Amino acid sequence: MQINFEDERPIFIQIAEGIEDGILTGGFAENGQIPSITELSVNYKINPATALKGISLLVDEGIIFKKRGVGMFVAPGSVSKLRAKRKRSFFEHYIKKLVAEAKKLEITSEEILGMIERGYKE
Amino acid sequence: MNGIEVNNVSKNFGDTLALNQVSLNFEPNKIYGLLGRNGAGKSTLLNIITNRLFPDDGTVTIEGLIGTENDVAQKKVYMMSEKNLYPKSMTCQEVFKWSKLFYPNFDLEYATKISNQFGLGLHKKIRTLSTGFSSIFKIVIALSVNTPYVLFDEPVLGLDANHREMFYKMLIEKYSDASFTAIISTHLIEEVATILEHVMIIKNGEILINDSCESLLSSGYTVSGTAQQIDAFILEKVVIATDTLGGLKTATVMGNIDKDIVPLGLEITGLDLQRFFIKLTNEE
Incomplete structure (x- = not known):
C-alpha cells in the first residue's frame, strides 16, 4: 500500500x-x-x-x-463485507473513469465490452 | 494551564521587526510544524520560548509558569538549535553524559542505540563532525532528552535523504512510545506535512496560518486540464496559482470542490502544499 x-x-x-x-x-x-x-x-x-x-x-x-x-x-x-461495499462503489470509482477515458479516445461501448471480455480471459 | 503559551510577543532587532505581536498556543503531546521562509521569525520565536532571547513585549508561559529566567519552566523544554552550542573539544559521548546532568531523564542507552543506527561515532570530537553529522548529533540529543517539549530548529540541515527518513521515523516512533510536544521549524514543508498535526505559517514576524494540517490540506485542491477548460472552470473561484504548459493548464484553487460538477477531462488532485506555501509567503 x-x-x-x-x-x-x-x-x-x-x-x-x-x-x-x-x-x-x-x-x-x-x-x-x-x-x-x-x-x-x-x-x-x-x-x-x-x-x-x-x-x-x-x-x-x-x-x-x-x-x-x-x-x-x-x-x-x-472479506465479504468489504466486497459488497466495494461493489457498491465500483461504478463511481471505476466505470465512470473508464468511460471518461474511453470517450477521450473515441472508443465505443462495443469496443470496451470486447476489451473487458478479453481482460477476463487473460 | 497546559502547554506553551506565547502571548503578544514582539521583538525588534534594530529597526527590523522580527516578531509582531505573536500569540500562539502549543498544546501538550502534539507535533507542530512552524513553517516560514528564511528570516520569517521562526528561530527568533523559538529562541524567545527557550529564553535565549528576551522579548521586547509580551510573555511566554510554559505549563503556566513564566518562561523568562525560570529554570523550573525551562527544564521542561529542550531546543535543538541550528547553531552548534556545544564545546568543540568534547566528544559526542561526553556531551551525552553532560546532558544527563541537565536533563535527568536523558536516556543514554537510547542515545547510544540511535547514534549507532545513524553511524555517528561516539568518540568523535564535536569539531570534527561534518555538517550532516553535526545535525545528527543534535538530533540524537533532542530525541533522547525526554522533556515534555522538544523544539527542532531546521533539524534536517545537511542530512542526506536516508538520514532524513531515519530521523522522521525515529521521531514518530519516539512520539508513539511516549507522547511529547514536538515543534519542528522548517521550510521543507512537503517532507514533514504527513507527520504534522498542526501547522503554523509565519511571515515577516506574523502568523499567517494556524490550523490543523488536515483542514489546511482540505482547504484547497489542484485541478489540471486543457487551458480552455481550466479557464472556464476557475471563473469566480479563488485561484492562488496557475501554471501553463502549451495548451495545458494547472490551477491551485482554494475552497471545497463538488465532485459531481467537475467537467469531464479535468483531473483533480490534492492541494499542492509547496506551491500553496510559496504563494503565501512570497514577497509581493
Whole structure:
C-alpha cells in the first residue's frame, strides 16, 4: 500500500483503504493481526493520530476489532463485507473513469465490452 | 494551564521587526510544524520560548509558569538549535553524559542505540563532525532528552535523504512510545506535512496560518486540464496559482470542490502544499 500525498483523498482514508485492500487480497487474513498504530505511522511516515483516525473508520464499520493489550485484528466476515461495499462503489470509482477515458479516445461501448471480455480471459 | 503559551510577543532587532505581536498556543503531546521562509521569525520565536532571547513585549508561559529566567519552566523544554552550542573539544559521548546532568531523564542507552543506527561515532570530537553529522548529533540529543517539549530548529540541515527518513521515523516512533510536544521549524514543508498535526505559517514576524494540517490540506485542491477548460472552470473561484504548459493548464484553487460538477477531462488532485506555501509567503 502506498500513501500518496498528491492524492485528493485525505491520508487517513488512504490508510483505511490500504488496510481494506490488504484484507481483500488476503495479505491480512480474517482473525489475523494487523500492524499497530505505531508500525503504521512509522512505516508510512505519518502522524499517529492520522493512522488512528484511519483505523477507527474500520473499527466503526466492524472490519477491525481491538483486543485490549494484544493488538488489532481483522473481524470474521470482513472479506465479504468489504466486497459488497466495494461493489457498491465500483461504478463511481471505476466505470465512470473508464468511460471518461474511453470517450477521450473515441472508443465505443462495443469496443470496451470486447476489451473487458478479453481482460477476463487473460 | 497546559502547554506553551506565547502571548503578544514582539521583538525588534534594530529597526527590523522580527516578531509582531505573536500569540500562539502549543498544546501538550502534539507535533507542530512552524513553517516560514528564511528570516520569517521562526528561530527568533523559538529562541524567545527557550529564553535565549528576551522579548521586547509580551510573555511566554510554559505549563503556566513564566518562561523568562525560570529554570523550573525551562527544564521542561529542550531546543535543538541550528547553531552548534556545544564545546568543540568534547566528544559526542561526553556531551551525552553532560546532558544527563541537565536533563535527568536523558536516556543514554537510547542515545547510544540511535547514534549507532545513524553511524555517528561516539568518540568523535564535536569539531570534527561534518555538517550532516553535526545535525545528527543534535538530533540524537533532542530525541533522547525526554522533556515534555522538544523544539527542532531546521533539524534536517545537511542530512542526506536516508538520514532524513531515519530521523522522521525515529521521531514518530519516539512520539508513539511516549507522547511529547514536538515543534519542528522548517521550510521543507512537503517532507514533514504527513507527520504534522498542526501547522503554523509565519511571515515577516506574523502568523499567517494556524490550523490543523488536515483542514489546511482540505482547504484547497489542484485541478489540471486543457487551458480552455481550466479557464472556464476557475471563473469566480479563488485561484492562488496557475501554471501553463502549451495548451495545458494547472490551477491551485482554494475552497471545497463538488465532485459531481467537475467537467469531464479535468483531473483533480490534492492541494499542492509547496506551491500553496510559496504563494503565501512570497514577497509581493
